[in-house]
Amino acid sequence: MRTPVSQESVVATPIADPPTAAQMQFAGINRGLRRCARVSVGSLLLFAALLTAGCQKSFMQVDDPQLKPIQEMIETNLPKGSTTDRVTYFLSTRGYELQPPEKPGTLVTVIRHIDTQTVRPVTARVTFYFDANGKLNAVELERIPNQPIE
Numbered sequence: 001m002r003t004p005v006s007q008e009s010v011v012a013t014p015i016a017d018p019p020t021a022a023q024m025q026f027a028g029i030n031r032g033l034r035r036c037a038r039v040s041v042g043s044l045l046l047f048a049a050l051l052t053a054g055c056q057k058s059f060m061q062v063d064d065p066q067l068k069p070i071q072e073m074i075e076t077n078l079p080k081g082s083t084t085d086r087v088t089y090f091l092s093t094r095g096y097e098l099q100p101p102e103k104p105g106t107l108v109t110v111i112r113h114i115d116t117q118t119v120r121p122v123t124a125r126v127t128f129y130f131d132a133n134g135k136l137n138a139v140e141l142e143r144i145p146n147q148p149i150e
Contacts, residue, residue, distance in 0.1 A: 066122045067141050070113050074126070074139055082136040087128050105130045110144070121146045 062071045078087055084107065091098065091109050099108040107128040115122050123146045129138040 062141050064141075064143055066115050066118075067124055067143060069115070070111050070122070070124050070126070070141060073113075078128075078136060078139075080136055084130055084134045084136075087136060102127075105132075112146070123147065 062068060077090055087107055088098070091107070096109045096111055099110065101108050107130075109126050109128075110123060111126050112121055112123045114120070123144050125142045125144045127140045127142075128136055129140070131137045
């Protein structure tokens, strides 16, 4: 036996009037303006990022190419603005001993690095300069003669 299938009545929905030529033209212009605005804002943000990246100079200048790895290590791990405690912790965990500072607001250490290209040691006397708030604002590297490892 078959059960009767009810037929639902079809509900008519009103159809909106098709857009006029002027509305279509305005919609195209509006889409174009929105796209242009997104591109402009994106371009502006990219420009600002490049400008700030270009303006950020290294807070230490090293001319000796063999000291560059030491410079990169310090810049990577101790950015400008690092606290005195952070610098001290960084140096102590790597076995670099602090030397008596020559003036207040500084930390001095000797960093010995093996140059991987020449397989020779390179030693630098590194002075960290801090501002009145104890924030790192400059680093000076000076190459010194290598001492035998004790």
